[in-house]
Amino acid sequence: MDDITFRRLLYEEESVFLDFKCQQYPFKDVSDTQKSELLKDILGFCNARRPGLDAYILIGVKEIRGGQSEVVGIAECEHLSDNDIQQFVNTKTNRPVHFRYEAYCFSEKQVGVIVIAEQQRPIYLKKDYGKLKRDCVYVRRGSSTDPSHPASPDEIALMGSEKSTPNTKIDILFAEPDYDVSIGLAFPLRGEYCQMPDDDDIPLIEPRATTSTYGGLTFDLGNAFREPINSEFYRELAYYEYVRRLFRPVRLSVQNTGEVSAKNVRVEIVLADDDGVFALDECEVPERPRRKGSFISTPVIGAVGAAIRREPGIVEISTKGERTSIEINCYDLQPGRQVWSEVFYIGTRNNGVSEINGKVYADSLSKPAEFRLTVQAEIQFTQMTVDELRSLNVPERDYTD
Incomplete structure (x- = not known):
């Protein structure tokens, strides 16, 4: 995550590629039902159609519709371990889920960032977990993922028929x-x-006169005998x-x-x-x-070489x-x-x-x-x-x- 992307996301509204959370997901020392909230949101984004776009969950941000969302922050000790949630999610799904968790600091406030890549669909659980059921394809529609309305057979068929197009990035x-x-x-x-x-106020340097004395007389030897001077x-x-x-x-x-x-x-x-x-x-x-x-000019070869x-x-x-x-x-x-x-x-x-x-x-x-x-x-x-x-x-x- 970088400041420019983060600032841009603050002006977006919740959608199939963005979600805001004021508080951190319950994860440590909590019930399976509570932990399944994080799992549901990640699965919902994985199964949403968003060609070529990463999805983001910003934790520690309060949504403000029609304006810049407010960064409220979380305690530094509340950050989740990327390794822990990778293992938590990927041991339960039918195929690996491509996502990552980042601890990010913005305006001296800590924010959790979950980035979910576009990937092959559908993705579902192999076993029941918490409030989520096996073989159900949870999908984010608009600004939320409703576990009571998983994807229909027609939607699942469309997911399975999609061919991922290799992209240039x-x-x-x-x-x-x-x-x-x-x-x-x-x-x-x-x-x-x-x-x-x-420049007009900066004086030029005038060459010194080159002279010679002979028989008590001083002679101006002219420019040919003068030491070359850079007047500029x-x-x-x-x-x-x-x-x-x-x-x-x-x-x-x-x-x-x-x-x-x-x-x-x-x-x-x-x-x-x-x-x-x-x-x-x-x-x-x-x-x-x-x-x-x-007296000898140096040829300029840099531009020719380039x-x-x-x-x-x-x-x-x-x-x-x-x-x-x-x-x-x-x-x-x-x-x-x-x-x-x-x-x-x-x-x-x-x-x-x-x-x-x-x-x-x-x-x-x-x-x-x-x-x-x-x-x-x-x-x-x-x-x-x-x-x-x-x-x-x-x-x-x-x-x-």
Whole structure:
């Protein structure tokens, strides 16, 4: 469970894929009749028709129809053991039930989350248990599971005739820049948004005159004998410091968690300037400028190399007007295969949580799959004067007069 999914569920109403419980299910040191309440709800969700959707039971949440449901929370000691309820459920059913229990913290309150995957139906008990009967197919209809009205023979026949269609599912997560380790759906960013002087206010550096003295006379030797100087040094230094303080490196993990191969997978993220989140390609991040220039220009091969490479995970960032597009080509992904993107850089002027919305395209997807990531930022706002810029402590060998 993640904050974005949880917040979205709080605005939903109870249905065939969602249920709210103010209190934890009775499970320890209680009667079979009391424990069968949990079993009934899980079976009801398993047998409900919800193509391609997981079902959720949120424990410690009070439903508020037409608004955001209230997180009341449960005591940490009230959480159920996933292993215990797995054994409890799966020793009683005709086939394994695919679900999990998670202990989740939201706004400093503990919430129990039961996630029930879509799976083969029908599922029923092999023996009577508590208030539930063997061979009865309990099914959730609307917002409840009524044990007195199990599935009819016609409904059961339809369940048995259904063929599960293998699905394509692509998960997008943030990843560490230096290691093949996923961070999750949220990227923590600490940075400094430093407002620099306008370029026009930052002075250019004029080259020194190169002279020679002979016979008591001083001669100007001209530009040919002058040491090359980077006249734009302070302007480049201002941009370098701005980027260095604000932007942080990150990667994305792209994994096929579905059951079929996904061909021609492409991830696309669009950032608008109004969102306050910015992205830079690694080749766009400036190196520390040098005050002394060079007569020999260094060829730029980074962009050419990116254009001819075709490895999965190549990041292409382009800006048009007020919109920046991030595209990651992953090509073909077999089930379970994971691709790690190249490093790129993210910065934001927003404190708190900013959303990043994107889409996944693939030949096996009938429509683009949408995803959402967040940047959780702590930003310090500062301002630098020209004098402060000129007095920055920079390496002596690069910047001395």
